Amino acid sequence: MKDNIKKILRENMEKNALGVVVTRPDQVLIVMRGVSGAGKSTRAKAVVGNGKIHSTDALIEAAGDYHDFFDKLEADKDWSPLSRMHSQNLKNAIADITAGVSPVVIDNMNIRKTDAKAYVVAALELGLADANIKFEDVGTAGLTAEQLTARNAHGVPLEAIEKLIARHKGQGEFTVEAVLKAKDMFKSSDILYSAVVLDRASHNKLVTTHLPIAIPKDWIIYARHMTIIFGKGLPVKEDLGKQVTLRVTHVGISDMAMAVRVEGFPTTNDIPHVTLAVNPEGGKPVMSNQITKWQDVKPFYITGIVSEIKKENPRENEKEG
Numbered sequence: 001m002k003d004n005i006k007k008i009l010r011e012n013m014e015k016n017a018l019g020v021v022v023t024r025p026d027q028v029l030i031v032m033r034g035v036s037g038a039g040k041s042t043r044a045k046a047v048v049g050n051g052k053i054h055s056t057d058a059l060i061e062a063a064g065d066y067h068d069f070f071d072k073l074e075a076d077k078d079w080s081p082l083s084r085m086h087s088q089n090l091k092n093a094i095a096d097i098t099a100g101v102s103p104v105v106i107d108n109m110n111i112r113k114t115d116a117k118a119y120v121v122a123a124l125e126l127g128l129a130d131a132n133i134k135f136e137d138v139g140t141a142g143l144t145a146e147q148l149t150a151r152n153a154h155g156v157p158l159e160a161i162e163k164l165i166a167r168h169k170g171q172g173e174f175t176v177e178a179v180l181k182a183k184d185m186f187k188s189s190d191i192l193y194s195a196v197v198l199d200r201a202s203h204n205k206l207v208t209t210h211l212p213i214a215i216p217k218d219w220i221i222y223a224r225h226m227t228i229i230f231g232k233g234l235p236v237k238e239d240l241g242k243q244v245t246l247r248v249t250h251v252g253i254s255d256m257a258m259a260v261r262v263e264g265f266p267t268t269n270d271i272p273h274v275t276l277a278v279n280p281e282g283g284k285p286v287m288s289n290q291i292t293k294w295q296d297v298k299p300f301y302i303t304g305i306v307s308e309i310k311k312e313n314p315r316e317n318e319k320e321g
Contacts, residue, residue: 014129016124016127016128016129016130017124017130017176017177017180018121018124018125018180020124020125020127021127022127022128022129023126023127023270024097024100024126024127024128024129025129025132026102026132027097027100027101027102027103027104027128027132028051028102028103028104028128028132028133028134029097029103029104029106029119029120029123029128029132029133029134030044030047030048030051030103030104030105030106030134030135030136031106031110031116031119031120031133031134031135031136031174032044032105032106032107032108032110032136032137032138033109033110033111033116033135033136033137033138033139033168033174034109034137034138034139034140034141034168035109035111035139035140035148035161035164035165035168036109036148036152036153036154036156036161036164037143037147037148037149037150037151037152037153037156037161038138038139038140038141038143038148038151039138039141040107040109040138041055041107041153043136043138044105044107044136047103047105047136048103048105049103050102051101051102051103051104051105052096052101052104052105053105053107054089054092054093054096054104054105054106054107055089055106055107055108056082056085056086056088056089056108057107057108057154058107059085059088059089059092060085063085066154067154067155069081083237084236084237084238086108087235087236087237087238088236089106089108090118090119090122090235090236091235091236091239091266093106093119093122094122094126094235094266094268095266097122097123097126097128098126098266098267098268103134104123106119109164110174111164111167111168111171112167112171112182113171113174113178113179113181113182114182114183114184116135116174116179116182117179117180117182117183117184118184118235120133120176120179120180121180122235122268124176125229125268126268126270127270130176133176135174135175137174139168140165140168145158145161145162145165146158148161148165149161191231191232191233191308191309191310192230192231192309192310193227193228193229193230193231193232193308193309194227194228194229194232194233194234194306194307194308194309195225195226195227195228195304195306195307195309196225196226196228196244196246196265196304196305196306196307197224197225197304197305197307197309198223198224198225198226198274198302198303198304199303199304199305201303202223202302202303202304203223203224205300205302206223206248206260206274206276206302207221207223207276209300211251211260211297212251212295212296212297213251213252213253213258213295215258215276215277216253216258216277216279218280219258219277219278219279219280219283220277220278220279220280220283221276221277222274222275222276222277222278222285223274223275223276223277224274224275225274225304225307226246226262226265226267226272226273226274226304227267227268227269228265228266228267228268228306229267229268230268233308234306234308239306240306240307240308241305241306241307242305242306243303243304243305243306244264244265244303244304244305244306245264245301245302245303246262246263246264246265246272246274246301246302246303246304247262247263247264247299247300247301248260248261248262248274248297248299248300248301248302249261249262249263249296249297249299250294250295250296250297251276251294251295251297252273252288252291252292252293252294252295253291253293254287254290254291254292254293255279256278256279256282256283256284256287256290257275257277257278257279257283257284257285257287257288257290257291258275258276258277258278258288258291259273259274259275259276259288259291260273260274260276260297261273261294262274262302265306269289270289271289271291273288273289273291274302275288
């Protein structure tokens with residue numbers, strides 16, 4: 001009877017375009033779009049309210065001279081620094097969505113649907129509703145290519161502006177469904193999930209530390225990692241291999257799984273956690289997401305390495321979402 005009630009409740013929960021249950025019904029993502037010089041950033045400031053704006057251009061400017069940055073890309077014929085800036089902007093946006101900021105405004109040109117896809121997917125994975133992912137398109141603001149060239153803040157030349165205008169027109173309407181069909185900017189089809197993989201000392205600490213709740217006898221021990229994103233690689237590739245310290249704050253248990261809550265690194269999970277153990281009678285690590293009762297613990301620290309787990313690795317193929 002209890003299982004039937006749970007099944008009915010799950011079926012009646014609102015799900016978004018990725019099939020994820022909407023757990024953030026009041027949060028909004030606004031994706032700006034427009035040709036350079038059309039007033040996109042001005043419009044972003046008008047719609048942000050109490051939220052936060054994330055701009056790759058702003059990150060580049062904060063790191064040094066904007067024009068020197070692009071001159072060096074051209075000279076070196078190496079565009080990876082720009083990819084890293086885009087990845088960092090995505091990471092920052094994910095962190096704010098996770099923290100409950102609303103609206104989160106993405107102030108990039110987003111000319112192609114591909115450019116916007118990573119942000120839309122991240123928002124959906126974090127439990128936003130389709131209707132709360134909005135596209136604010138200023139287009140050319142009715143200006144000519146010559147006017148946009150004169151107005152844009154970064155000295156984008158006329159020839160480039162003309163190409164942007166043509167590309168903008170050729171993309172068609174932006175909707176959640178249309179953006180999801182676009183190619184991925186960050187491809188990771190061979191990656192099962194990315195995670196902070198705990199070192200042996202941290203694994204041992206988790207299973208031997210005296211917690212308010214003891215691991216049930218005969219349960220299968222895990223204590224392996226904290227999932228960052230399931231089904232894809234890291235949004236910020238330079239994080240790969242980084243040593244991370246996580247702070248353990250709570251312990252929780254359900255009929256099927258036991259986990260500790262942690263903090264210290266962004267994750268797409270609503271509750272960052274490390275699965276400690278699962279019930280051998282049907283328990284799976286992913287069921288840690290369904291734990292609702294948590295108890296405080298005296299905080300302690302564990303460490304691990306930011307990693308991408310590939311599908312061919314048989315020891316790491318347990319789905320932990």
